[in-house]
Amino acid sequence: MPLPRHAPRRPGMPRRHGPARRGALGLALLLSLLAGPALAQERAFQPPADATIQRDSREARRLSAPGLRGPVGTAPRQASLDLAIREVAGRIWNPNTGRHDRVRLRGYVDAGLPRGARVLADRIVAPTIRVTPGDTVRMTLRNELPAEPDCPVGGGHDGPGCFNSTNMHSHGLWVSPTGNSDNVLLDLRPGSVFQYEYNIPADHPAGTFWYHPHRHGSTALQVASGMAGALVIEGSRKPGARADEPGDIDVLTRGMPEKLLLFGQIPYGCFRDGLVQTVADGADKGQFTCAEGETGLVQSFFQQLGFGTMPFPGWGGTGRFTTVNGEVQPVFTMTAGRVERWRLLHAGTAAQIGVSLRPVAPGRAVPPGGVPAAQAEAFVASACGAARLPLFEIQTDGLTRAAVRETAVDWLQSGYRSDLLVAAPEPGLYCLVDEPDPATTTTRTLQPQALLGIVRVLPAPQRVTLAPAALVRDALVRAAQARLTGPARDRVLAELQDRAGIRLASFTWHRPILASELTGRQTLEFQVNDLDPQPPGGPPPQPTAAYLVDNAAYDPAVVNRQLPLGGVEEWTLTANQFPHAFHIHVNPFQVVSATTADGKDAFAVDPLYAGMKDAWKDTLLVNQGYTVVIRTRYQRYIGEFVLHCHVLDHEDQGMMQNVVVTPPGVAARRVAAEAHRH
Known part of the structure; x- marks a missing residue:
């Protein structure tokens, strides 16, 4: 049975509706029911949906040249997709009130879905674009936001404004910056339809990149509204016989469970007489507030995200919470001893994030439905143990490191990406924590620690005896032994088993600059x-x-x-x-x-x-x-x-x-x- 168009199957993926998939879902459901109650109240971690991409087909060729008549042939290595920018209605859970707030935000919508296709409700995160080195990616972008009669001719590039005018930036891609490629000097007004073309070179590294608007004056407000999505380059190139013939790290991580964590910082607010409503007094004075039934918006630059303005309280003082794929405090599921690849993407506008995993102390429970804001700092301090699970970074900003870096906290600034290998040796609950800013942060107000989510680690079929570092090294070594041959195999195994650390030299694409x-x-x-x-x-x-x-x-x-x-x-x-x-x-x-x-x-x-x-x-x-x-x-x-x-x-x-x-x-x-x- 073929997959529907809105869920393209990538090489190596099981068919979504096949017996193996149904069996895996059933087993996961059974294990999760055994692991803990209140699943109905939890916001389960969900990856962003993959964008609908037409590949190497008559339809792809038609989409690449709209309006042409006559015979249409195939176009090798061509990937075509269609994105619309619309006002998206959704909801965001608010730990301050214990309920969901309604929001209406600017967002990217997959316009390539077939008519009648079911779209998940309340998803405010952009689709993930997955392509490969050597692809010609043709992206049709449709600006369907409301018109702005007050936006001056020429765009008004003298400061924040024209918030419904836009363009597209493929952040981190090594492609041309001109014409209809990664050209951020374009100004696409409401009603515009424009086709971008990214010719991704065959020697482009595989990794985690992203896309977001980049029209000067409207960039921050649109990204703060959630207009950001992952752009993943997937590779299958194996290292060559010579040391100067790199391969893709995907060769070693293929088959590992993968989680994409897109962190958003959406300062939505409810307006009266043109002003954002805030808490009038008490400990929460100045925080944004919405009455039940009101709809939160992102529409005032200086009130909602203008650092360096008054009385903007900074992200930590807005009373809003970092989202993971559009959810606040989602619940993740892992299996003890199994190594996963996590792709972290900071798609917020400003405040840094320090990601850590801490085991929940024995006997401590997580409140059903999430931890209230008033209890969050105390909960992290008392229930989330001081010990941190080691994280193993293999890529920074989509580029493979020369060696795996072990860290207890992975710090992300706006725009950063970090690919981690994560392994929990013991079953149980873990806190996904945003650590407090270190003393070296030169801001006027340091951000406190916060709870990003809960990770439920299920028991492994057999008892796990290895520590996380050994689990990671063992998984990489087994992958190299199974998938590589000849001199490349010997060289990679020597790098992975180096006593000084796990080296990845055979998977790095940039030579050091002397x-x-x-x-x-x-x-x-x-x-x-x-x-x-x-x-x-x-x-x-x-x-x-x-x-x-x-x-x-x-x-x-x-x-x-x-x-x-x-x-x-x-x-x-x-x-x-x-x-x-x-x-x-x-x-x-x-x-x-x-x-x-x-x-x-x-x-x-x-x-x-x-x-x-x-x-x-x-x-x-x-x-x-x-x-x-x-x-x-x-x-x-x-x-x-x-x-x-x-x-x-x-x-x-x-x-x-x-x-x-x-x-x-x-x-x-x-x-x-x-x-x-x-």
Whole structure:
């Protein structure tokens, strides 16, 4: 029986309705019923639905060239999909009240589903796009949001606004930044229909990437509304006989249960007379509140997400909660001793997340239906043990590490992705915790610890005797023994069984950049300069700070940096006030060094930088007063794109620059780059 169009079967997946699948579902249901009560009241973890993708077919070819007549042939390695941006009605559980709040948010909807297909109710998370290296991905984007008559002609790129105008960014993909590829300089008004085309190179690394809007002025508010989805590159390439012929880490993780955790931070609120309603007094004063039956919206930049404005309370003071795939405090299920691959994606706009797994203390129960907000901090402190299950990071920002990194807390900034291998040796309940911000966080108010979810670990068929690190190493070794041959097999096994740690050199796609390769240098400073405070009792909140890069706010008419195709450069990054997440499009970078304000090695003393030395990333925290050095190659692609702070409200208020890569001897349009090159 073929799968329905809305659930395409990937190689190696069982058929969704086959006997094996039905049997597995039945067994899982039986075990979960044995493991604990109140399942009907729990919000079970659900992965985002996979986007409907037409592959290598007459239908795919028709979708790739709408309006053409005549014979239609096949197009090898072609993947076509159709996304609409609409106002989506849903609900979010609120631990403050113990009930679900109704919300109406801007969201991505799979427009490729056949008519009459059943869509899960109350899902506010975007579909996951799964493609492979070498694919030509054609994505039709339909902006079906309400018209905005007040949005000025030309887009109004001088600050936050035009919140229903949009475009698309394939964050982290190594593709062209121009034309109808990853072009974030486009302005797609309501009613627009536009087809993006991403030619993913055959040598693109397999990993976890994502997509989100990137129109300057509306980026933060749209992402805060939940407009973000995972974009997964799946690979099956095996390492070659030579050490310089890498393979995909998927070869070793194939067959492991996989969980995609898309973290959202949605500051929805209910409005009266144009103002967000807040709690008037008490311990929760200033938190957003909605009366029962009201519908929460995300529509005011300065009241709901404008860091640096008053009286915005910061994410921790909004009274809203980090969602996992659109749910607050979902319940996960694992099996003891079985290694899983978790793809973590921070799709929020600002507040960092520190992910840990803590065993629930013996005899402690989890309240049916979830932990109330008033009890959450005490519950984590008393019921979630101080011990943390080790997590094993294999990729950062979609790029495989040279070696597995073991950590107790996995820190994510806005835009970060982290692929982990997770194994629980003992059955029972575990807390998925957002750890309190470390003392090195240079924000005015530190975020407290919070409960992200509960993990129910079911008993294994046989008693597990190995520790998590041994379970992970054993799973990788067994996969290499079963799937690799010849010299590659011998080399990979030697790496995995290295006494110094689990090495993954045969699965890394970027060569380290040596000092001898450098052809130039760049400097960049993120700056927040305070403005005069607003008088009390004045108009709705406005900015109280200027957000700049190198003393200038974003100007769409200026190219700030002209970079040479084929160049290899070292960048020095600093920030004068607050932490900022540096993100540059197209080419990833290698993290070389990070020095604290008092001259210490941040890799050694700051948990937010632990394990980052020599890692390859596309987004990186620049803490206040720190000096961070990265290196990058400008390979293959020319054209204009941007760099910016990925604290997205900072970007929309001006913390962004235009960048262009050109062949040697080619002049860009108006350039203001000379101050940064030396």
